[in-house]
Structures are given as structure tokens and as C-alpha cells.
Amino acid sequence: MIDHIFSRLSEPLRLTELAQIAELSPFHFQRVFQAIIGETPSEFVKRIRLEHALRQMSYGRQKSLTEIALNSGFGSSSDFSRSFKQRYGVAPSKFDFSAWRADQGDRQEPCSNHWENSFRLKRNTTTVNPDKFRVKIRDLPARRVAYIRVSNPYQGDRVVKAAIRLMNWVDRHGYAEGQWLGYQYEVPEITPLESCFYCVAVEIRAGIRPEGEIGIFQFPPLKVAEVSMSGDINLELRLLQWLYGNWLPRSNHLPASHPCFEAWKGRPFSNGYEHFELTIQLPIES
Secondary structure, three states, rough: OOHHHOOOOOOOOOOOHHHHHHOOOHHHHHHHHHHHHHHHHHHHHHHHHHHHHHHOOOOOOOOOOHHHHHOOOOOOHHHHHHHHHHHOOHHHHOOHHHHHHHHHHHHOOOEOEEEEEOOOOOOOOOOOOOOOOOOEEEEOOEEEEEEEEEEEOOOHHHHHHHHHHHHHHHHOOOOOOOOOEEOOOOOOOOOOOOEEEHHHEEEEOOOOOOOOOOEEEEEEEEEEEEEEEOOOOOHHHHHHHHHHHHHHHOOOOOOOOOOOOEEEEEOOOOOOOOOOOEEEEEEEEE
């Protein structure tokens, strides 16, 4: 259901339709959704739409506020401005990104031994690239994945345990392994860490169905900005900071409405918890 919402933010998302997809009555769907997520469906959808709009606004004004509003699922720019001011206290045109980033950075303290630094996507003001990251633009085919969604992923070893459970599920069923992925729709500089969700996933063939906590989702073909890395969590954080804060604003590309992927070389954490071999894949608009 969360995948359905994130992938259709620009479309109408009515309670009755969401309940029908979940195969529940609207009353029971709303109660179950709120118990699991902590927000009603309408509150969740509005928050995600505002965060999606804020993310687009943060990369410069290549789109007008009206375009951003409609792309985020608001019926009009006035509806967007009213909702934005209710949540953030000011009109979109007067939002102070520097103050916002500083405030969010102060709130995002390290949350576990595996995430030694907070995830702060600081905007660099120079073209310096001391780690010599190289971006390759690629077109990816559609990918069907099996995944486990992890709530509050920056607490403890929840992601590691979810990866182990998914690997055990793959082994137990004898499924051939495709690309292993990690992804998160939210950007932690915008969404509080405790409200983020992280998915551990593996590409699978058609015909495999959801089972228990294992969900199934198909991503469409995507254009991505891809950067490979080999190193520790600090290198990955520097890569993400550089990719979002330096390369993206200067690239003339805009991020697409899909999560940024960690594409593992082999299985997740196959080189332990101190060294990562992976590729970051940031979806961008064609």
C-alpha cells in the first residue's frame, strides 16, 4: 500500500480506492493503516506530498511552484500553498532552506553503531570532489523486487536483521538471486528519521507472490545517475552528500519520484558491516 501511494502521488488517492486495494472496508482500512503507520491515510498522503514538493523545491526553481504542486498531487497551487503554510509556517515562496537544513541537521543525531554519522544532505558550494566520484547516466529496465520494509531503520540493527530474514527466505524457497537492493523513498533532511522507511530488496522473476512480511513491487524503467563505491559508511555518506548537494544542482537534472537505490555487489553486508561494495543509483527525470 505504501508503494502504491508513493508511486502515484500525482494521482487522486481516495480512501475508498486504497481500501479496495487492501481488500478491506474503508472503516477497517483506516483503523489498520493508522495503527501501523501512526497517521490516518489522509494525513500520511498529505505529509508525503508536501515532503515530495519540498524535495523538488530544494533543487532550485527549474519548475514553477504550480508545476511542483500539481506534480505532487495537489489540486491547485492555492491548495498547495495553504497546506504548506499549515505544516511549515510560511508560504512556499518564503521558505528558508538554509535555516531548515541547519535545524534538521541538529535533530538528526547518530542512531546506531551502523550509522555513525547522521544523514545530512548538505549543499556544497564548491565543485571540489576529493573522493573523485564519477557519475554515469544509465537506463535501467523495469525491476520486480521482493522486499522487507523496515520502520525506523536508523535505530539499532533493524536493517541488518531484515536483510538476514530476506536472504533466509530466498534460500528457503530456492529462488535464483537477482540484484540485491536497498532503498528509501524519504530524504532524511526532509523527513524525521523516526518516520522513514527503508526497504531491503532483491530482484525476482515474475510469478513469485507476496508472503508474510515479504512484499512484491515492480519499478518501471528508470534513468539513473549511478556512482560506484568501495569503502565504509562515511564514504557512502560523503557520496550521498556530494551527489545531492553538489552534482545534482549543477547537472540540470531533477530527481524523479522514485527512491535512491543502494545496489549491492553480491549480498547485503557480504563484506561485513565496516566495508561496503555497492553502487548508488539516483533516479532522475528523463
